[in-house]
Amino acid sequence: MRISELSAASGVPIPTIKYYLREGMLPAGEQTSATRARYGEEHVRRLRLIRALLEVGRLPIAAIGKVLAAIDDPDLNLHHVLGVAQYAIAPAVEQHASDEEWARARADADAMIDDLGWEVDPGAPARDELAQAVLTLGRLGMPADGQALRPYADAAMRLVTEHEIGTIPLDGSREAAVEAMVLGTVLHSRVLDIMRRLAHESVSARVFGAM
16 A cells, blocks of 8 residues: 555554654655555554553653564563553652651562562563552551452453453564554553442442432
8 A cells, every 4th residue: 555545544644654654763765766665554553552552651752662662572472562662651659758658668569569479570660560559558547458458459450451452463463463452552541430439329329328
């Protein structure tokens, strides 16, 4: 297909496609003349992934470039590639605590992960997210140890094992796998939050409604 057809198929404007080509985010098409190139379904898939990372993952162009570089690196296995994408969409954690408080919260978070027996990289951004949650809960006088948070960990593992990991296609392109992971992580997180709030309202109505 020509670049105009690629634009129509992907919904990405031609100037944007040309920008992605210049930046190396989109592979060059097959040159058919001095000024024209032919593109295929692999280009449509790559543009879909870029849009998902931009619009759903809210990633900056530089971060998207790192994800795409990982996808194109044949020496990286799928677990590593998915990890690059997962870490890229993780929110930044602002530390509003003393070094001592933060070190204690991070140690507690690391201990929880170790006690669960989960295989999580020491540099995983979610470790800092968990530490921040532990720190905040502790400041509010709410339970924040491994026992108190264990039901959430068990629910998360059950959801990932029984539902989410199965949505990642293992027999297709790496672009499709990363797209499914990003969409699943972001959108399923929203669904989980929505369902929890609905459940809160329903249980509250049964428990407190008659009081």
